[in-house]
Amino acid sequence: MGMSTMGDGTRAVRAGLPEPEQYEPTLPGPVFAAHFHLSGEPVGPYTYGRETNPTWTHLERAIGELEAPGQEVETTVFASGMAAVSAVLLSQARTGDVVVLPNDGYQALPLVREQLEAYGVEVRTAPTGGDAQLELLEGAKLLWIETPSNPGLDVCDVRRLVEAAHAAGVLVAVDNTLATSLGQRPLELGADFSVASDTKGMTGHGDILLGHVSCRDPLLSAGVRRWRKVVGAIPGPMEAWLAHRSLATLQLRIDRQCTTALALAEALTARADVSGLRYPGLPTDPSYPIAVRQMRRFGSVVSFELADEQTAERFLGALRLVDDATSFGGVRSTAERRARWGGDAVPAGFIRFSVGAEDPEDLLADVARALDASVR
Numbered sequence: 001m002g003m004s005t006m007g008d009g010t011r012a013v014r015a016g017l018p019e020p021e022q023y024e025p026t027l028p029g030p031v032f033a034a035h036f037h038l039s040g041e042p043v044g045p046y047t048y049g050r051e052t053n054p055t056w057t058h059l060e061r062a063i064g065e066l067e068a069p070g071q072e073v074e075t076t077v078f079a080s081g082m083a084a085v086s087a088v089l090l091s092q093a094r095t096g097d098v099v100v101l102p103n104d105g106y107q108a109l110p111l112v113r114e115q116l117e118a119y120g121v122e123v124r125t126a127p128t129g130g131d132a133q134l135e136l137l138e139g140a141k142l143l144w145i146e147t148p149s150n151p152g153l154d155v156c157d158v159r160r161l162v163e164a165a166h167a168a169g170v171l172v173a174v175d176n177t178l179a180t181s182l183g184q185r186p187l188e189l190g191a192d193f194s195v196a197s198d199t200k201g202m203t204g205h206g207d208i209l210l211g212h213v214s215c216r217d218p219l220l221s222a223g224v225r226r227w228r229k230v231v232g233a234i235p236g237p238m239e240a241w242l243a244h245r246s247l248a249t250l251q252l253r254i255d256r257q258c259t260t261a262l263a264l265a266e267a268l269t270a271r272a273d274v275s276g277l278r279y280p281g282l283p284t285d286p287s288y289p290i291a292v293r294q295m296r297r298f299g300s301v302v303s304f305e306l307a308d309e310q311t312a313e314r315f316l317g318a319l320r321l322v323d324d325a326t327s328f329g330g331v332r333s334t335a336e337r338r339a340r341w342g343g344d345a346v347p348a349g350f351i352r353f354s355v356g357a358e359d360p361e362d363l364l365a366d367v368a369r370a371l372d373a374s375v376r
Protein backbone atom coordinates (compact mmCIF):
# COMPACT_ATOMS: atom_id res chain seq x y z
CA MET A 1 0.00 0.00 0.00
CA GLY A 2 1.57 3.27 -1.11
CA MET A 3 1.61 6.36 1.08
CA SER A 4 -0.64 8.20 -1.35
CA THR A 5 -3.60 5.96 -0.55
CA MET A 6 -3.26 6.38 3.21
CA GLY A 7 -5.19 8.81 5.36
CA ASP A 8 -4.34 12.48 5.73
CA GLY A 9 -2.99 12.05 9.26
CA THR A 10 -0.63 9.25 8.23
CA ARG A 11 0.60 11.22 5.24
CA ALA A 12 1.03 14.41 7.29
CA VAL A 13 3.26 12.80 9.91
CA ARG A 14 5.45 11.15 7.25
CA ALA A 15 5.37 13.80 4.52
CA GLY A 16 8.72 14.50 2.90
CA LEU A 17 10.78 12.40 5.34
CA PRO A 18 13.83 10.68 3.87
CA GLU A 19 14.28 6.91 4.07
CA PRO A 20 15.40 5.93 7.59
CA GLU A 21 19.16 5.84 8.00
CA GLN A 22 21.01 4.32 10.91
CA TYR A 23 22.01 7.00 13.47
CA GLU A 24 20.35 9.79 11.51
CA PRO A 25 17.35 11.75 12.83
CA THR A 26 13.87 11.27 11.37
CA LEU A 27 13.79 14.79 10.02
CA PRO A 28 17.31 16.01 9.27
CA GLY A 29 18.10 19.28 11.03
CA PRO A 30 18.25 22.65 9.28
CA VAL A 31 21.22 23.07 6.99
CA PHE A 32 22.72 26.53 7.40
CA ALA A 33 24.81 27.18 4.34
CA ALA A 34 25.36 30.11 2.02
CA HIS A 35 27.47 27.89 -0.23
CA PHE A 36 28.32 24.21 -0.56
CA HIS A 37 31.63 22.54 -1.44
CA LEU A 38 31.64 22.59 -5.21
CA SER A 39 34.58 21.78 -7.39
CA GLY A 40 34.60 21.50 -11.17
CA GLU A 41 31.44 22.05 -13.14
CA PRO A 42 28.91 24.04 -11.06
CA VAL A 43 26.03 21.57 -11.21
CA GLY A 44 23.60 20.67 -8.41
CA PRO A 45 21.91 19.48 -6.40
CA TYR A 46 23.46 21.95 -3.94
CA THR A 47 25.56 24.81 -5.19
CA TYR A 48 24.66 28.16 -3.70
CA GLY A 49 22.21 28.96 -0.89
CA ARG A 50 19.96 31.29 -2.89
CA GLU A 51 19.21 28.49 -5.34
CA THR A 52 18.84 25.33 -3.32
CA ASN A 53 19.06 24.00 0.20
CA PRO A 54 18.52 20.41 1.46
CA THR A 55 16.10 21.63 4.17
CA TRP A 56 13.93 23.20 1.46
CA THR A 57 14.11 19.98 -0.55
CA HIS A 58 12.58 17.98 2.30
CA LEU A 59 9.87 20.58 2.89
CA GLU A 60 9.09 20.94 -0.81
CA ARG A 61 8.70 17.19 -1.11
CA ALA A 62 6.42 17.16 1.94
CA ILE A 63 4.16 19.92 0.65
CA GLY A 64 4.02 18.30 -2.79
CA GLU A 65 2.89 15.01 -1.23
CA LEU A 66 0.07 16.82 0.56
CA GLU A 67 -0.94 18.95 -2.44
CA ALA A 68 -1.29 16.05 -4.86
CA PRO A 69 -0.89 12.58 -3.30
CA GLY A 70 0.63 10.05 -5.67
CA GLN A 71 1.26 12.59 -8.42
CA GLU A 72 4.47 14.09 -9.72
CA VAL A 73 4.45 17.75 -8.71
CA GLU A 74 7.18 20.30 -8.16
CA THR A 75 7.00 22.65 -5.21
CA THR A 76 8.98 25.81 -4.56
CA VAL A 77 9.03 27.35 -1.09
CA PHE A 78 9.32 31.08 -0.50
CA ALA A 79 10.03 33.51 2.32
CA SER A 80 6.34 34.48 2.60
CA GLY A 81 2.98 33.98 0.98
CA MET A 82 3.33 37.24 -0.92
CA ALA A 83 6.70 36.10 -2.29
CA ALA A 84 4.92 33.00 -3.66
CA VAL A 85 1.98 35.03 -5.03
CA SER A 86 4.29 37.53 -6.72
CA ALA A 87 6.50 34.75 -8.09
CA VAL A 88 3.60 33.33 -10.10
CA LEU A 89 2.08 36.61 -11.24
CA LEU A 90 5.27 38.49 -12.00
CA SER A 91 7.12 35.57 -13.60
CA GLN A 92 4.20 34.71 -15.91
CA ALA A 93 2.84 38.07 -17.02
CA ARG A 94 4.61 40.07 -19.71
CA THR A 95 3.89 43.54 -21.07
CA GLY A 96 0.69 43.41 -23.10
CA ASP A 97 -0.65 40.29 -21.32
CA VAL A 98 -4.00 40.22 -19.57
CA VAL A 99 -4.34 38.90 -16.03
CA VAL A 100 -7.69 38.25 -14.30
CA LEU A 101 -7.73 38.79 -10.54
CA PRO A 102 -10.51 38.63 -7.93
CA ASN A 103 -11.62 42.04 -6.62
CA ASP A 104 -12.33 40.60 -3.17
CA GLY A 105 -9.11 38.71 -2.48
CA TYR A 106 -6.35 39.23 0.05
CA GLN A 107 -5.78 42.91 0.63
CA ALA A 108 -2.19 42.97 -0.70
CA LEU A 109 -3.37 41.71 -4.11
CA PRO A 110 -4.19 45.28 -5.28
CA LEU A 111 -0.53 46.13 -4.62
CA VAL A 112 0.52 43.38 -7.02
CA ARG A 113 -2.07 44.70 -9.45
CA GLU A 114 -0.40 48.13 -9.35
CA GLN A 115 2.94 46.47 -10.04
CA LEU A 116 1.55 44.47 -12.95
CA GLU A 117 -0.01 47.60 -14.44
CA ALA A 118 3.26 49.48 -14.03
CA TYR A 119 4.84 46.77 -16.21
CA GLY A 120 2.17 47.22 -18.89
CA VAL A 121 0.01 44.23 -17.97
CA GLU A 122 -3.76 44.68 -18.28
CA VAL A 123 -5.57 43.61 -15.13
CA ARG A 124 -9.27 42.73 -15.08
CA THR A 125 -11.13 42.02 -11.85
CA ALA A 126 -14.44 40.46 -10.80
CA PRO A 127 -15.83 39.04 -7.55
CA THR A 128 -15.14 35.46 -6.44
CA GLY A 129 -18.81 34.58 -5.85
CA GLY A 130 -20.97 33.47 -8.76
CA ASP A 131 -17.85 32.53 -10.79
CA ALA A 132 -17.94 36.12 -12.09
CA GLN A 133 -14.32 35.87 -13.32
CA LEU A 134 -15.59 33.58 -16.10
CA GLU A 135 -16.74 36.61 -18.08
CA LEU A 136 -13.26 38.12 -18.25
CA LEU A 137 -11.20 35.28 -19.69
CA GLU A 138 -11.07 36.16 -23.37
CA GLY A 139 -7.52 36.84 -24.49
CA ALA A 140 -6.14 36.47 -20.96
CA LYS A 141 -2.83 34.83 -20.02
CA LEU A 142 -3.56 33.94 -16.40
CA LEU A 143 -6.59 33.60 -14.15
CA TRP A 144 -5.96 34.09 -10.44
CA ILE A 145 -8.55 32.54 -8.10
CA GLU A 146 -8.77 32.86 -4.34
CA THR A 147 -11.29 30.43 -2.88
CA PRO A 148 -12.54 30.69 -0.19
CA SER A 149 -11.85 34.41 -0.48
CA ASN A 150 -10.29 36.30 2.39
CA PRO A 151 -12.08 37.80 4.28
CA GLY A 152 -15.52 37.44 2.63
CA LEU A 153 -15.43 33.60 2.43
CA ASP A 154 -17.06 33.43 -0.98
CA VAL A 155 -16.31 30.29 -2.99
CA CYS A 156 -16.07 29.81 -6.73
CA ASP A 157 -16.24 26.61 -8.75
CA VAL A 158 -12.59 25.82 -9.49
CA ARG A 159 -13.32 22.97 -11.95
CA ARG A 160 -15.73 25.13 -13.93
CA LEU A 161 -13.33 28.08 -14.09
CA VAL A 162 -10.40 25.84 -15.00
CA GLU A 163 -12.36 24.20 -17.80
CA ALA A 164 -13.36 27.55 -19.31
CA ALA A 165 -9.88 29.02 -18.81
CA HIS A 166 -8.05 26.08 -20.38
CA ALA A 167 -10.47 26.06 -23.32
CA ALA A 168 -9.48 29.70 -23.86
CA GLY A 169 -5.74 28.98 -23.42
CA VAL A 170 -5.59 30.68 -20.02
CA LEU A 171 -3.43 29.39 -17.16
CA VAL A 172 -5.06 29.10 -13.72
CA ALA A 173 -3.55 29.75 -10.29
CA VAL A 174 -5.44 29.13 -7.05
CA ASP A 175 -4.55 30.82 -3.77
CA ASN A 176 -5.23 27.93 -1.40
CA THR A 177 -4.17 29.69 1.80
CA LEU A 178 -7.47 29.55 3.63
CA ALA A 179 -8.23 25.89 2.93
CA THR A 180 -4.65 24.51 3.17
CA SER A 181 -3.51 21.43 1.23
CA LEU A 182 -5.69 19.21 3.42
CA GLY A 183 -8.79 21.31 2.81
CA GLN A 184 -8.59 21.58 -0.96
CA ARG A 185 -6.36 20.23 -3.74
CA PRO A 186 -6.29 22.83 -6.54
CA LEU A 187 -4.02 20.75 -8.79
CA GLU A 188 -6.50 17.86 -8.69
CA LEU A 189 -9.26 20.35 -9.55
CA GLY A 190 -7.22 21.14 -12.67
CA ALA A 191 -5.33 24.31 -11.70
CA ASP A 192 -1.83 24.90 -13.08
CA PHE A 193 -0.50 26.53 -9.91
CA SER A 194 -1.47 25.91 -6.30
CA VAL A 195 -0.19 28.81 -4.22
CA ALA A 196 -0.40 29.45 -0.49
CA SER A 197 0.74 31.53 2.38
CA ASP A 198 2.01 28.83 4.73
CA THR A 199 2.24 31.50 7.41
CA LYS A 200 -1.35 30.49 8.17
CA GLY A 201 -2.87 27.05 8.70
CA MET A 202 -0.11 25.06 7.03
CA THR A 203 2.40 25.92 9.75
CA GLY A 204 -0.25 26.97 12.26
CA HIS A 205 1.70 28.42 15.17
CA GLY A 206 1.79 32.08 14.21
CA ASP A 207 5.55 32.21 14.48
CA ILE A 208 6.92 31.99 10.93
CA LEU A 209 6.26 33.46 7.51
CA LEU A 210 6.43 31.12 4.54
CA GLY A 211 4.82 30.45 1.17
CA HIS A 212 4.84 27.88 -1.59
CA VAL A 213 3.91 27.26 -5.20
CA SER A 214 3.17 23.75 -6.50
CA CYS A 215 2.78 22.87 -10.19
CA ARG A 216 2.55 19.74 -12.27
CA ASP A 217 4.19 21.21 -15.37
CA PRO A 218 8.00 21.27 -14.94
CA LEU A 219 8.28 24.23 -17.32
CA LEU A 220 5.89 26.38 -15.28
CA SER A 221 7.69 25.27 -12.15
CA ALA A 222 11.05 26.22 -13.65
CA GLY A 223 9.74 29.76 -14.26
CA VAL A 224 8.70 30.06 -10.61
CA ARG A 225 12.04 28.68 -9.40
CA ARG A 226 13.92 31.04 -11.66
CA TRP A 227 11.92 33.94 -10.22
CA ARG A 228 12.94 32.91 -6.69
CA LYS A 229 16.58 32.89 -7.74
CA VAL A 230 16.26 36.31 -9.39
CA VAL A 231 14.39 38.00 -6.54
CA GLY A 232 16.01 36.01 -3.72
CA ALA A 233 12.80 35.71 -1.66
CA ILE A 234 14.09 32.55 0.01
CA PRO A 235 13.05 31.07 3.36
CA GLY A 236 15.66 30.70 6.07
CA PRO A 237 16.62 27.06 6.78
CA MET A 238 15.31 27.37 10.34
CA GLU A 239 11.90 28.55 9.11
CA ALA A 240 11.79 25.78 6.52
CA TRP A 241 12.65 23.16 9.13
CA LEU A 242 10.07 24.50 11.61
CA ALA A 243 7.47 24.45 8.85
CA HIS A 244 8.23 20.82 8.07
CA ARG A 245 8.03 19.91 11.74
CA SER A 246 4.65 21.69 11.94
CA LEU A 247 3.23 19.68 9.03
CA ALA A 248 3.31 16.54 11.18
CA THR A 249 0.36 17.91 13.19
CA LEU A 250 -1.46 19.44 10.20
CA GLN A 251 -4.36 17.00 10.16
CA LEU A 252 -4.79 17.11 13.96
CA ARG A 253 -4.81 20.89 13.97
CA ILE A 254 -6.96 21.44 10.92
CA ASP A 255 -9.55 18.83 11.89
CA ARG A 256 -9.89 20.30 15.36
CA GLN A 257 -10.05 23.86 14.04
CA CYS A 258 -12.59 23.06 11.31
CA THR A 259 -14.86 21.14 13.70
CA THR A 260 -14.84 24.00 16.18
CA ALA A 261 -15.27 26.60 13.42
CA LEU A 262 -18.47 24.84 12.34
CA ALA A 263 -19.67 24.67 15.95
CA LEU A 264 -18.95 28.39 16.34
CA ALA A 265 -20.78 29.23 13.12
CA GLU A 266 -23.77 27.17 14.25
CA ALA A 267 -23.80 28.91 17.63
CA LEU A 268 -23.61 32.34 15.99
CA THR A 269 -26.61 31.63 13.73
CA ALA A 270 -28.76 31.63 16.86
CA ARG A 271 -27.72 35.16 17.92
CA ALA A 272 -29.78 38.20 17.03
CA ASP A 273 -26.77 40.53 17.52
CA VAL A 274 -24.77 38.76 14.77
CA SER A 275 -25.49 39.32 11.09
CA GLY A 276 -23.78 38.53 7.79
CA LEU A 277 -22.45 35.21 9.16
CA ARG A 278 -20.29 33.30 6.68
CA TYR A 279 -18.72 29.85 6.92
CA PRO A 280 -18.42 27.67 3.80
CA GLY A 281 -19.09 24.52 5.83
CA LEU A 282 -22.44 25.74 7.14
CA PRO A 283 -25.17 24.04 5.04
CA THR A 284 -27.16 27.31 4.92
CA ASP A 285 -24.18 29.33 3.63
CA PRO A 286 -24.33 30.51 -0.01
CA SER A 287 -20.84 29.01 -0.53
CA TYR A 288 -21.85 25.56 0.73
CA PRO A 289 -23.15 23.89 -2.45
CA ILE A 290 -19.86 24.45 -4.31
CA ALA A 291 -17.65 24.13 -1.23
CA VAL A 292 -18.99 20.68 -0.44
CA ARG A 293 -18.06 19.48 -3.95
CA GLN A 294 -14.51 20.78 -4.05
CA MET A 295 -13.35 21.16 -0.45
CA ARG A 296 -12.33 18.33 1.85
CA ARG A 297 -12.37 20.58 4.94
CA PHE A 298 -13.91 24.02 5.21
CA GLY A 299 -11.25 26.01 7.02
CA SER A 300 -10.75 27.69 10.35
CA VAL A 301 -12.13 31.14 9.51
CA VAL A 302 -15.63 32.35 10.32
CA SER A 303 -16.75 35.87 9.36
CA PHE A 304 -19.64 37.92 10.75
CA GLU A 305 -20.83 41.42 11.41
CA LEU A 306 -21.62 43.20 14.64
CA ALA A 307 -23.72 46.38 14.82
CA ASP A 308 -20.92 48.89 14.38
CA GLU A 309 -17.25 49.64 15.02
CA GLN A 310 -17.74 50.29 18.74
CA THR A 311 -19.64 47.05 19.33
CA ALA A 312 -16.96 45.11 17.41
CA GLU A 313 -14.18 46.73 19.45
CA ARG A 314 -15.98 45.99 22.71
CA PHE A 315 -16.41 42.36 21.61
CA LEU A 316 -12.72 41.99 20.76
CA GLY A 317 -11.73 43.64 24.03
CA ALA A 318 -13.98 41.32 26.06
CA LEU A 319 -12.59 38.07 24.61
CA ARG A 320 -10.20 36.26 26.94
CA LEU A 321 -9.14 33.26 24.86
CA VAL A 322 -8.89 35.07 21.53
CA ASP A 323 -6.12 37.47 20.60
CA ASP A 324 -6.95 40.65 18.71
CA ALA A 325 -4.50 40.08 15.89
CA THR A 326 -4.41 39.74 12.15
CA SER A 327 -3.51 36.52 10.30
CA PHE A 328 -5.42 33.25 10.73
CA GLY A 329 -5.08 29.48 10.83
CA GLY A 330 -3.07 29.28 14.06
CA VAL A 331 -3.58 27.03 17.08
CA ARG A 332 -4.46 30.06 19.21
CA SER A 333 -7.70 31.74 18.16
CA THR A 334 -7.42 35.26 16.79
CA ALA A 335 -9.99 37.76 15.64
CA GLU A 336 -9.92 41.25 14.25
CA ARG A 337 -12.12 44.06 13.03
CA ARG A 338 -11.10 43.78 9.44
CA ALA A 339 -12.15 47.31 8.39
CA ARG A 340 -9.36 48.76 10.56
CA TRP A 341 -6.92 48.12 7.70
CA GLY A 342 -8.99 49.99 5.13
CA GLY A 343 -8.14 47.51 2.35
CA ASP A 344 -11.30 45.38 2.24
CA ALA A 345 -14.84 46.35 1.22
CA VAL A 346 -16.36 45.25 4.53
CA PRO A 347 -18.67 47.00 7.04
CA ALA A 348 -17.13 48.73 10.11
CA GLY A 349 -18.37 45.97 12.44
CA PHE A 350 -17.07 43.06 10.29
CA ILE A 351 -15.13 40.45 12.32
CA ARG A 352 -12.78 37.89 10.80
CA PHE A 353 -12.52 35.13 13.39
CA SER A 354 -9.85 32.44 13.16
CA VAL A 355 -10.66 29.39 15.25
CA GLY A 356 -7.76 27.78 17.07
CA ALA A 357 -7.25 24.46 18.82
CA GLU A 358 -8.74 25.41 22.20
CA ASP A 359 -11.46 23.20 23.70
CA PRO A 360 -14.62 24.04 21.75
CA GLU A 361 -16.73 24.50 24.91
CA ASP A 362 -14.25 27.03 26.32
CA LEU A 363 -14.03 28.98 23.08
CA LEU A 364 -17.77 29.07 22.43
CA ALA A 365 -18.43 30.16 26.01
CA ASP A 366 -15.82 32.92 25.68
CA VAL A 367 -17.39 34.19 22.47
CA ALA A 368 -20.93 34.11 23.91
CA ARG A 369 -19.79 35.99 27.01
CA ALA A 370 -17.89 38.60 24.96
CA LEU A 371 -20.91 39.13 22.70
CA ASP A 372 -23.17 39.63 25.72
CA ALA A 373 -20.66 42.09 27.16
CA SER A 374 -20.41 44.07 23.93
CA VAL A 375 -24.12 44.85 23.56
CA ARG A 376 -25.13 48.33 24.72
Ligand SMILES: Cc1ncc(COP(=O)(O)O)c(C=O)c1O
Nearest residue numbers: 080081082106150177197199210
Ligand atom coordinates in the same frame (compact mmCIF):
# COMPACT_ATOMS: atom_id res chain seq x y z
C1 LIG B 1 -5.23 34.52 0.96
C2 LIG B 1 -3.87 35.06 1.28
N1 LIG B 1 -2.90 35.01 0.34
C3 LIG B 1 -1.67 35.48 0.58
C4 LIG B 1 -1.32 36.05 1.80
C5 LIG B 1 0.06 36.58 2.00
O1 LIG B 1 0.78 35.79 2.87
P1 LIG B 1 2.04 36.28 3.72
O2 LIG B 1 1.50 37.19 4.79
O3 LIG B 1 2.63 35.01 4.24
O4 LIG B 1 2.96 37.02 2.80
C6 LIG B 1 -2.29 36.10 2.81
C7 LIG B 1 -1.96 36.71 4.11
O5 LIG B 1 -2.83 36.98 4.91
C8 LIG B 1 -3.59 35.61 2.54
O6 LIG B 1 -4.56 35.67 3.46
